[in-house]
Amino acid sequence: xxxxxxxxxxxxxxxxxxxxxxxxxxxxxxxxxxxxxxxxxxxxxxxxxxxxxxxxxxxxxxxxxxxxxxxxxxxxxxxxxxxxxxxxxxxxxxxxxxxxxxxxxxxxxxxxxxxxxxxxxxxxxxxxxxxxxxxxxxxxxxxxxxxxxxxxxxxxxxxxxxxxxxxxxxxxxxxxxxxxxxxxxxxxxxxxxxxxxxxxxxxxxxxxxxxxxxxxxxxxxxxxxxxxxxxxxxxxxxxxxxxxxxxxxxxxxxxxxxxxxxxxxxxxxxxxxxxxxxxxxxxxxxxxxxxxxxxxxxxxxxxxxxxxxxxxxxxxxxxxxxxxxxxxxxxxxxxxxxxxxxxxxxxxxxxxxxxxxxxxxxxxxxxxxxxxxxxx
Numbered sequence: 001x002x003x004x005x006x007x008x009x010x011x012x013x014x015x016x017x018x019x020x021x022x023x024x025x026x027x028x029x030x031x032x033x034x035x036x037x038x039x040x041x042x043x044x045x046x047x048x049x050x051x052x053x054x055x056x057x058x059x060x061x062x063x064x065x066x067x068x069x070x071x072x073x074x075x076x077x078x079x080x081x082x083x084x085x086x087x088x089x090x091x092x093x094x095x096x097x098x099x100x101x102x103x104x105x106x107x108x109x110x111x112x113x114x115x116x117x118x119x120x121x122x123x124x125x126x127x128x129x130x131x132x133x134x135x136x137x138x139x140x141x142x143x144x145x146x147x148x149x150x151x152x153x154x155x156x157x158x159x160x161x162x163x164x165x166x167x168x169x170x171x172x173x174x175x176x177x178x179x180x181x182x183x184x185x186x187x188x189x190x191x192x193x194x195x196x197x198x199x200x201x202x203x204x205x206x207x208x209x210x211x212x213x214x215x216x217x218x219x220x221x222x223x224x225x226x227x228x229x230x231x232x233x234x235x236x237x238x239x240x241x242x243x244x245x246x247x248x249x250x251x252x253x254x255x256x257x258x259x260x261x262x263x264x265x266x267x268x269x270x271x272x273x274x275x276x277x278x279x280x281x282x283x284x285x286x287x288x289x290x291x292x293x294x295x296x297x298x299x300x301x302x303x304x305x306x307x308x309x310x311x312x313x314x315x316x317x318x319x320x321x322x323x324x325x326x327x328x329x330x331x332x333x334x335x336x337x338x339x340x341x342x343x344x345x346x347x348x349x350x351x352x353x354x355x356x357x358x359x360x361x362x363x364x365x366x367x368x369x370x371x372x373x374x375x376x
Contacts, residue, residue: 090303102341105288112337118325120148121336127343144314146180152295152308162190162319169226194221206237232266245282
């Protein structure tokens with residue numbers, strides 16, 4: 001550190017000496033900038049004007065985003081204590097071998113070393129449509145109904161930015177994933193909360209949790225532009241049943257302006273026989289107002305790939321594409337190609353199961369049972 005300070009001192013002295021060559025130097029302080037946010041000092045010397053920010057106040061839509069989150073404290077603490085981190089959605093085991101092979105294949109393929117289209121790599125779009133057409137009970141078109149994103153997190157951001165204007169309200173089920181709130185804030189929206197309830201003071205299972213439909217209806221209004229529905233739910237693990245989804249749909253019909261962002265990234269993480277129910281397939285008229293989000297990383301134990309996708313009606317998807325092309329333009333093409341190969345392989349029998357998807361659900365259930373036995 002002393003050596004660094006000495007070096008900085010030499011640099012400063014050199015700069016002052018060079019500036020002193022000029023016989024005439026002027027400096028003035030400007031007042032508030034035209035946007036009323038920051039003050040600056042302008043120095044003129046050696047025929048060059050430089051500007052230095054003296055005070056900077058972030059835009060209201062980003063105010064507070066610099067504050068620590070629970071993860072900035074929780075994750076380092078888990079590392080420091082060598083604890084098992086059950087608080088974040090990443091596993092501590094590697095992806096299956098067929099995923100690693102797919103990555104190796106993709107990065108050796110020169111045809112995918114350039115940009116993909118904004119909507120997504122054609123092979124991946126086809127794999128996604130094949131996966132979700134049967135799940136959503138309709139023919140999904142990759143070039144109309146799908147958008148590949150930088151993880152489901154970007155999908156959340158794109159959806160909120162695409163449809164929420166200043167003052168619009170967004171209904172969120174609490175407790176909730178923290179990125180929902182920052183995305184709403186950056187769109188200058190207003191979050192409205194509906195808590196998960198339980199008839200028991202100490203529920204023994206997430207299946208005992210439910211939404212009070214009267215509370216949901218009270219949170220909705222003509223100002224509501226979006227409802228964020230997360231099932232399987234983070235962090236409780238609650239899986240909304242078909243009946244519960246239909247009840248939500250009946251309430252939402254009274255508010256035709258309200259779209260639904262259905263966060264389904266944990267679609268294969270269900271326990272004790274619970275079945276994931278896609279909201280867009282709950283009632284036929286819900287498809288037209290629903291954006292469904294999915295992720296590669298959670299399903300294939302490859303969260304560092306940061307790959308997700310949104311599925312929905314073409315009109316809603318196009319709005320998100322319009323913004324995507326001005327943010328990242330496209331997602332990494334080799335990663336998309338590798339994911340496409342992995343999705344194709346996942347449909348095949350795996351480790352004694354009819355598909356990788358059945359295997360991964362069973363694996364998580366066995367790990368859950370093992371943990372429960374340890375805690376008992």
